[in-house]
Amino acid sequence: MNGSGNRLVGYFGYGSLVNRATLRPGIVGAHRARLKGWRRTWRPRPDMGPTPGVNLPDGLMPALLTAERAADQAIDGLLVIDLADNLGHVDEREFRYHRRDLTLDDLEVSDLSLSELSGGGIALHVYEARSEPLPVSGPSHILCSYLDAVMQGFLNEFGTAGLHRFVAETDAFHTPIFEDRHAPVYPRAVSLSREEIEVFDAALTSRDSF
Template structure:
């Protein structure tokens, strides 16, 4: 598959966990001017992890080529989100890339009801950050993510997150410790 000139996307949540996808040419990257935020929406009763503009903040994630340059499948996976072009991305690819980031569309955002964070979703995201960026990367994930006041829904025994991964005792303990540090 020729990916020269293909569009790319920046994943900052479950897409950092390579076990949740098989997107080509995935590699580590950093984006300046954005943070992550847990968002309640009118689309479901649990929180989505979204991106939000945040001057002075830098987040880590993965960039990957959009298969065939066709956004349709990725847009379907990210149906609550809209794509936005990124300008300040640091990556190791030798060529200049056109990179997009997904964020929840404003008309979907809801603050009218509780939208807790699925623990199976958070575990999957943190597992990806641990594998890609180590323990320091996990700490940076929690530091640069907002919206923790959404609360946590412990669904580990019966994961509701569709791309939930099997996590180790160490990975779960790391998540639990970080949540305790946040007062959750």
């Protein structure tokens, strides 16, 4: 995999990074995967404040996805293979997250032999939300434009069953959704078909049972 002589890295996406349309151009590859020993959850982000490319309505505190260590749990996602020289750009995108190291034992990759990863000596990572934000002082909301991008990624990669699994395997999905689909706040907003919207709405009807 590393014939060019450029060192490669892999990072596991479990939210918007699952949607290939949001990935930085020029990645080496992306592979459906499952991360063991972690659980996905929505976390309020009171530290958002003014952010380039993000214009939050006054008083809106968004909730973003993060992954947390959880024994005997696992989550679906996308293992992105990229040049190590580009990892700094990913860090900039995920600047509210810590980059954590993973091992081959943490992953199940559907269409990539783990020997290909180990043979190339690829460093593996996942991004975990920083725990330093100030205490939450009010309600938070999931941005619909962000959720749309995430759910489109899971639908494309894992089908309808995988989309429902995403909802079931994500904690704090009782968090209310801020409707900004027609005026997106999320800077990597995606376009949806009528069929996608219907599938997303059907998947979200099950969230109150978790």
